[in-house]
Amino acid sequence: MNKEKIFSLILTGCLVLGTTFPAFAVDAKKTNTIATNNPVSKDNKNLKFSKEVAQKKAKELLQKYFDIKIDDKDFKCNLTLSSYKHNNSSYSVWNIYWHCDSYNKETVIEASLDANTGTLISMHKNEYSKASNVSIPKLSIEEAQKISDNVIKNTNPSEYKLCELSNNKWFSNRVNSSDYSFHYVRNLFGAKYYDNYITVTVNGLTGKIKSYNFNWDKNIKVPPMPKIDLSKVCEDKFKNEMNVNLKYNLFKNKYQYENKENTKNIKLVYEPSLEKSNFIDATTGEFIKDSSIDNYNVETIELNPKEKTTLYNKYKNLENYKKPLEKAEALKLINIKIAELYGKGYTVKNLDYREYDNSTKSNENKTWTAHFTKELESKNEKTKNKEPETKEGYIRINALNGEIVAANLYSYFDYNEKFTPKFTWKEGYYKAIDLLGKYYPSRVKNIDLKLTHREIIYTENEEKEPERFYRYHFTRKVNNIPYDNDSIYIEFNTKTGELSEINCSWDDNITFQSPNKKISVNKAKETYFNKYKPELRFIWQNTSKDPKNLKRELKLVYALDNKDIYVNAFNSKLLNDYDGEEIKFDISEFLNEIKGSKAEKEIKILAYKGLIDTKDFKLKKEVKNMDLIKTLVDALGYTPYLIEMKNSTADKLANDESNSNSNESLLSKEDYLKMAKYYGFIGEDVENFDADKKVSRETMCKALIKFLNYETIAECKDTFVLNAKDSHEVSKENFGYVALAKGLNLIDLENNKVKPKSTVTMEDLSLSLFRALENKERSYGIVPMYR
Template identity: 30%
Template sequence: MKGKKLAASLVVTLAFSTVAPVFADSTISIGNISVTPISAPANAVVIQDASKSEISKEKAMEIAKEALKKHFDLELDDKKYQSNIEYRKDWNDPERNVWAMYWNYNDPMEYSHAGVTIDGKSGKILEMNKDGGKYGEQTPKKTLITREEAQEKAEAFIEKILPGLVKQTKLMPLYEDYGPIPYGNPNPIFYHFNYQRVVDEAKYDANYINVGIDGATGEIRNFNYRWEDELKLPSKSGIMTVEEASKILRDKTKMELIYLPIRDEFNYQPIPKSLKLAYRPSYDFANMLDAKTGKMIGWNGKDQDQQLQAAGLTEKQIAEIKKSAKPIVKKAEVITQERAKELAIEILKNEIEGDVKINNVNYVEGDGYWETAGRKAWNIDFTVEKKADPKVDAKLSIMPINNGRVMIDAQTEELIAFSNWQNDMVYGQPFDPVLTWEEAYNKAIDMVKKYQPDKIDQIKTEQVFVKNYEMIDGREIPPMEYYFNFTRTVNGIIYEDNQINVSFNSKTGKLQNFNSRWNEDLKFPARENAISLETAKDKFFDINEVELGYYRYNTINDYQNPKYDTRLIYRLLSLKPQYNLIDAISGKFIDYNGRTMPEVSQGDFNEKIKGHWVEKQAKILAQQGIIDKDTFNPDQEISRIEAVKMLVSARGMDYYYPLKEAAAEVKYSDVSEDDSDLRFIYMAMRHGIIENKEGKFNGSEVINREELVVMLVKMLRYDALAKASDIFNVSFADKDSIKPEVLGYAAIAQGLKLVDGSGSFRSADKATMAETADMIYKALSYVNR
């Protein structure tokens, strides 16, 4: 069944591909471009067993076409569109059969795609989507509607297609409420709205309505919903109170200390430039509370104590292993290739059965491999040829060959990586494992003891196993691999960037992977000044509320033939889903790069700009991360650095262009390599928004309208044109006061309607945040042209 699903998905993916246009065989010229078309394939129909459907294929097609015409203003021409039709189980609810229909049209000038999914029993429309456009046509680069306007459109559409249902739902938090887009996104916003059903004041998220709206056009682009007409939900009788549930959930929520690696966000550094102490919430499998029994349950609806196995070493066992470890001696020179090969062969004799052939030996260092960060190593690729078993190999349709690698530290001779990629297992086929999880854990500890015993007291030996076997075609499939992640700990604090991973093939019992990533000479911050665990937990629960919900789950883990049940549960609803890390020193929420998260809420920001003439523009730019909700005050004068940051965010940040090498080229005397805004200053120079010149940048200095307009026109890359000032005329009332070298910039700003040409240019007036936001919003129509 999974294979059929995958095949169906591939058919859909190919049908929706816009990489190569599909049209009749001929060569067509578009301007200077010659295009050789690809012949269109025949329309595809995939039918599993349509005899179970009360809606015929023809009726389903009729319903779908009428819906696309009525709701999406899309009329399908069968001669023009290719179609793919499937009758299959619903991927959201396998107990339901659906007709899934897709249409695709491509020619050298335009493309159009659409899809509709219909309930095979009732004929109800469950999903609709469309996309289309013209090749070579300038796409809109500006969001025209705010989130509030998009939400009104979404709810009006739901009311039209599903009368009365939106009143039975709750809108989930939206992306722009989660946190800032760090460096802006000049592209139009695509709004997603997720409404989840509420029954008797409890959320039932198995029933939902989703709507997607194009922020540039205001069009509904996709819709899907799942809704049960006859609900069979458990009674709320006998459930605990919210206060009781809150206490248990608080007690069960762990706040663990971690060392967070801080790196340059744009240029990956194998070894982080610094580390930061942070708190984060943690759970062992279960993160929901049964509202009646008070027991913690996991995503599969089962009690925590029924699902978990745990193992770990005692302090005495750790000490004994550490005592037997030989000192690690780091050589000044790297070992030879022959020595590395010799060490690898010895390891392969211990871990591999069969005839081993060394294929390649190469020297590596740096971040070429995950394990080699800050290290020098020899990487040895090998092949294992095993004796063929005609019966087994014919059944599996595979060749009895394994490939793998061994990686040896070139200065310490430690094993830092071993992989044995075995191909003698097929997903979904039952087998009898030769190892239990406990036995595999003991073997994993033996591997650490054998290859890196000196680190045994620096790793978290406690491991947890979730006993959750998948069912396929009514048969229980054991885990194909037992995996153990021994995370590095320093001063009892987790540092996940360093770890030793060990896994075993559960069918053969053989070592499958051993990987060690470990960096010496890191400076770990002391924990003495950290806020307490309880203080961190208070902060976490300040942005989470306990909600009552109905939780539907599959009781048998058979995803092809599920059997559902529903429990009343209490769980945490995050009011700020991206606020998961707390700086253990400052107590403020931070992101995964260690930056402090904004403290101004969407509501606070909306109140600050309410009724202002720039309200709509500011809302849209804030949603795109182009203006900072924390610092934006519409009538406040704007500094040079704030203007530069907004312009760079509107132009688009290059995440991959190297900064460190170029930072030395910055000539401003008051800008250092440690400047927090260096990335913006450098990108502004790269985009031509500012010049890289001797003297001071004076980032905190307020700028005037003249400088703002010049930077804005440069951001649009019209600088060369603006310098031809003698070809321009302007109609500003104070045009005689405009400097000759600025006249071209002023004219372009007027011509593009970035500023109002019917009034005064006001060159020397200080620019405000509102004026800057308004000009940038208007300029987005021309970005990337």
């Protein structure tokens, strides 16, 4: 569509100038649901719907409720039959798959149908074409919700009356999707039952339903509601039992492929946690214990003061060499460490040196890595072929100081083999402590030495299976505060007693904030409970102590969700678990600001997609160069991954010397300029970039055309005609950009005037950005894989 529009513009210009122009799936992830696929050719006499009838029924429902017509001439069809067990009931489901492929479009349609009742459980339609590849929806969230509501009123009218829509949030980082998803949860007498739900996804471009999922238990037995309201009692119990633990937490940095050294988004936070349970019985007011806890013996261990002193006496600074180890030096050191860790007789192979300037861990920037093997003694015929004839492993050391980064001795074993562990978990703990003192003396004062071990309890009739490995995970502590992204991991093979793995994941280049000005624990807890209250809901509870014979009952509880939420330890703001940004609960000021604007709908969509910061947004604010740069860079989403690739070549971009440990912004001014230069929004002279200069309309037009990668077309100056009274006021070098922007409807004329020198407002920029995104295809480039 975009190319056709541009072609039309060029063709028009050429004619004026006299120039010729030659795409319920049943929730099988639930632990209490078992699915088995059966061949559809099998005679299923007990099913009401055969595969032919099911296929016909599904097609009728898709056309009736979702306006999806399937032509057997164009679509190929596959079917599978799955059997499920859920809450002591069994049922079968037909999973039907249609596929149609043509030159311009590929369509995939999936539907699941109850094989006995004919109920449509789920539907999903995906179309892959240029027309479905736009990066911004045309519908607002309110318009999409109306469509979703109407669909459920038609497909499930009785269930719709028993549902309520889950709270919508203003999400960020969703620029690459033009869809809206809505999740309706069943409400039983004022309590939510999350196991029953209806979900709908609406295509924000077409208004068509993209997916539908119906998960409902019509035979549910609801226990009687309690006569006494214990909400206040339960809230007080949650407050008393909740811990808010201080920690340094690493959040994702949405502007980078990886969290590089010195650019890590680390914040000091309080993390809410409940050790007893997240549920309190709404009838008794008692915490509901997780029955699986009874199946384990829990053992906690920590060094006593005398043992700690002995370990801490081994402390010494880690000093780097003047230059990385040479190959001969590295080989000699690696041979020594292999012999110490695993014994003699190993031969080093494949010794490699590697440098990673952008490594996420400073101890992995420059390393030597080697594989090693050892021939085992010949075996008699009884043991031959049961075990390998060689032992092998690998080791990696820091080339700057010789510290072991990682080492592993591969373990070959038979899960059914019977053996007795060489030592206990507690004895292994002290072996691990010895290794810490020997190989990581500079780390011993900065790790948490307290560990917990969970061992399965076996009944009298069960044969005990020994643990194959003992694992010890020592978390880093800074200012006596845990930072669990760095740690030392030690693992033993319990059959052989050998060290199977040791790993040090550590970054010495991080500057951690001082906790001196942190808020109190009580203040953090108060902040959390000011926003989050216990919710009345129904859950399934196993009341049987026999893990092989579950007895599940529906229980009314008060639930408190404390996962994935943090409290900023300095300003009490609630943060999300993704990028550590403040959770925005109230956007009323923003909505009032944009109410009545000519771009109200467009601005609201941009905000919902995370492209406009709702905080301090003002319609009439005059746009400066830096505002324009930030807006366009943010609108391009994850593309900064390409900068990391470009930085690895000789053609590097401007150096970033900013302090990105700031709590206020994930991306500094310098970061934005570096990325804007890469995208081509600004030229080579980054140092002299005038960030405070006000943006004119013609400057905005030029930036948006570059944003769309249409600058080559815009440079064809003699091709375009700009029908405006003040077209002569447009700078000659920007004429093609302004004319193309007008042709693409990125800007509006006032009294047939462009007003090219007028300053742009945030209202103008928002509307023009939205229209630009309507012309921009969604990016399917490489998406970051976070560590």
